[in-house]
Amino acid sequence: MADTWVNVGCSADVDSRIAGTEAARVALSGDPRLVVAFFATTHDPDAVSAGIRSVSGNVPLIGCQTAGEIADGWAGDGAVVVTALGGPGLAVEVRGTEIDSASPRDVGARVVAPLASLAGGDHRFALVLTDGQAGHQQDIIRGAYGAVGAAVPLVGGCGASPTVGAFAAAPLLCNDRVLRNGVVAASVASDNPFGIGIRHGWERTGDAVEITATDKNEVLELDHRPALDTYLSLLGAPEECWTDERAFQEFSFLHPFAIRRPNGDEIRVVAYPNYGNRSFSSAADVPADSVAWLMRGDADALLTATDEAFDAAIAGLGDRSASGLLAFDCVGRRGVLAPRGLTDVTRMASRADGAPFAGFYCHGEIARTKGAAGYHNQALVVLALS
Structure with a gap:
């Protein structure tokens, strides 16, 4: 089995298109199968998308605006982080839709529907990003669960909006589109195993x-x-x-x-x-x-949970090493650690043991591995790839 490769690029340029372009240039190489972007609320999503697509072309793209960005040994605000996944054993299809007249359950089912017919390996999951301002996250997850069944895990997080209120929406990227009040998902079939860890420390x-x-x-x-x-x-x-x-x-x-x-x-x-x-x-x-x-809980318990979430995700790979990891970390956990001058990114780097990792601070985390439920708050969800 050929390893999946993972590259991470990060740019702090204040120009949204330039930041998207710079981060994508660092991340993309070889034969990418999926691009995942996380970008600050200070950035324009259309310009970020245009910058990334100027480098990635038609490679499937999903992304969201965040409450803080994570890239390898760094975490902060104001950046664009781009992660590219590739390798011959990886098959991907991306789908996204806005929640308008459709029910959240129907939308959840629709975005993961490609998994049913995706040609590829036996190890399958859906990477799901949602608008964190929408109040129906669990219904979205139930709809996805109903479409793919108990055997296919869902993993991901909920994006952040630059404003709060009834008309706020967290923008999402889906290929060439920017969606608001929506859901995007990358259906992934891999020849290699993956692992999912979730811990909260409370x-x-x-x-x-x-x-x-x-x-x-x-x-x-x-x-x-x-x-x-x-x-x-x-x-x-x-x-x-x-x-x-x-x-x-x-x-x-x-x-x-x-x-x-x-x-x-x-x-x-x-x-x-x-x-x-x-x-x-x-x-x-x-x-x-x-x-x-x-x-x-307290800061020490949350940092211990960071170690445990990474360890659990990597343990899911069996005897294979991690090619890269994605971390979906609650902004509430950040709200506990930051006032105390702490961050869990150094713990992440230690557990990743040299493997590239990226992520963002979420307004809700998604990890459905058993049963129909899978929406979490103040938790850390980690996806490990091999």
Whole structure:
């Protein structure tokens, strides 16, 4: 089996087209089969795409805007990162669509449909990027799961928008198109094995609570009481969190909650408090009548989770070494580490052991390896290729 090759290029040029061109020139060589781009919210997506395509030609391309970029031993903001994958044992088809009149489940099924007829190796996965501002990520994943079945993993992340609000959208790249409020996926068939690792570093605290009332991604009640008050009381939150949104978010970054799933805890970020109706919101739909745990953690636990996620992904390769890795790291984890002068990119570099890696800070992570669920917050998802 010939190894898949992975090259990573990064440019910090403030001109979007130049940055796309420079990063692509470093990344592309040989016979590329897929180009994956991550770019800052300060960049124009059309210009980034034009710069990359001026180098890559018609090689399949997917990409998204991010809440921070990762390239080998560097992590920061303002860059364009381009990853090229190639090798004779790699077959790829890219598809993307916007969520307009179609249901999120239909869109999820549509973007991964090429896997059913893709000619290539027996090791198959779909690399999925979505608009992180859309509140229906789990429905997208369920639709994809329904289309490809339990045997095909989904892996990826949710992009970031430069603005927040009802009309915000995180732009995605799909070949020559820029999509908003959409989903893109690269269906991949490989002769070689791949591995997926997911870790978060959080631990349960206290007893389970019941989510008794929700409205999409807004949690209205916990144990039949106002959700915000119950959350703050059970965790013994500082007094300022009851009235100050900034203090609340600094605290909530360290205290997500977990929904119980058959294959383990699924982390959800506690994003914004509503001091009017005493609720809080998360980054995706939260099912009512489900069991949840409040969580806690610290910087050391998150860094240990980085080690474990990389190790688990590489272990999936068996006796083969990693040709390259992609990391989908939650912006919430970054929000815990950065104020403490820390980053997990040096831990990533240590675990990658010389293999090239790239990634971005996400507004939600995708890792469906068992069952229909697979949307996560405040977690790290790693894809290792061989």
